[in-house]
Amino acid sequence: LHPPWGYSKDIGPDTWHKNYPFAKGDNQSPVELNTDAIHQDPILLPWFTSYDPGASKTLLNNGKTCKVVFDDTFDRSVLRGGPLPGIYRLRQLHFHWGSTDNQGSEHIVDGARYAAELHLVHWYSKYSNYAEALRQNDGVTVVAVFLEVNTKGLFSIFSQGKEIPFQKFDPSILFPKSRGYWTYYGSFTTPPFEECVTWILLREPIIVSADQMTKLRSLSCKAANEPHCPLVDNCRPPQPLNYRMVRASIQ
Numbered sequence: 323l324h325p326p327w328g329y330s331k332d333i334g335p336d337t338w339h340k341n342y343p344f345a346k347g348d349n350q351s352p353v354e355l356n357t358d359a360i361h362q363d364p365i366l367l368p369w370f371t372s373y374d375p376g377a378s379k380t381l382l383n384n385g386k387t388c389k390v391v392f393d394d395t396f397d398r399s400v401l402r403g404g405p406l407p408g409i410y411r412l413r414q415l416h417f418h419w420g421s422t423d424n425q426g427s428e429h430i431v432d433g434a435r436y437a438a439e440l441h442l443v444h445w446y447s448k449y450s451n452y453a454e455a456l457r458q459n460d461g462v463t464v465v466a467v468f469l470e471v472n473t474k475g476l477f478s479i480f481s482q483g484k485e486i487p488f489q490k491f492d493p494s495i496l497f498p499k500s501r502g503y504w505t506y507y508g509s510f511t512t513p514p515f516e517e518c519v520t521w522i523l524l525r526e527p528i529i530v531s532a533d534q535m536t537k538l539r540s541l542s543c544k545a546a547n548e549p550h551c552p553l554v555d556n557c558r559p560p561q562p563l564n565y566r567m568v569r570a571s572i573q
């Protein structure tokens with residue numbers, strides 16, 4: 323059962339805990355990052371991806387975000403290294419963005435909100451499937467890129483439910499030059515908020531044109547036959563860091 327949730331006042335972040343009890347856990351995401359308090363950890367290794375462009379399947383507006391879904395039936399598009407214990411399979415990527423350029427990201431860096439935040443969701447392929455991985459505290463890793471993203475091809479997914487083929491797409495083109503990252507243990511930022519995520523936040527943002535943001539902001543959170551309702555500010559407020567440490571890679 324998936325009770326309705328969203329980002330509007332009536333079903334927004336302050337109501338989510340009623341139907342999704344994990345929302346009040348001690349290891350929730352996103353968090354505010356205070357870079358003065360972040361510990362540089364020399365043993366953090368570089369991370370590597372090997373993404374197969376043929377694995378990208380569709381681009382979808384599901385009314386909550388715009389996402390690209392990948393074939394994750396075998397180790398086809400994978401991430402390894404960094405803080406990770408093994409090989410993680412890319413399952414989907416999606417965005418969170420604001421109604422204006424000074425908000426929209428979920429993680430906040432020294433008080434700064436970016437216009438958008440890209441999440442690449444991967445699951446540990448030693449587990450038999452994604453649902454099993456969600457039940458493990460090392461089951462998932464999300465690579466977050468602070469960016470105003472290049473959104474070619476969004477034109478045809480204006481309304482919720484619209485899905486178009488999206489083949490031959492290699493998401494590593496969305497990575498910044500520098501591979502430096504912050505990492506901490508947390509949760510999904512949308513229901514049901516499982517605390518199964520090793521977050522890898524790339525320190526260098528990607529900058530793209532304002533008109534690309536306009537395209538993201540023109541998506542609707544309603545189906546084609548309903549009045550347009552702008553899909554914007556689909557970001558969860560920051561949650562308590564509690565006793566967690568955020569670590570930084572050296573380079």
Ligand SMILES: NS(=O)(=O)N=C1NCCCN1
Pocket residue numbers: 441443464509510511512513
């Ligand atoms: N914004 S997030 O933390 O990636 N949240 C997710 N929820 C379920 C599907 C994958 N991602």
Ligand SMILES: [Zn+2]
Pocket residue numbers: 416417418441511
């Ligand atoms: Zn996300």
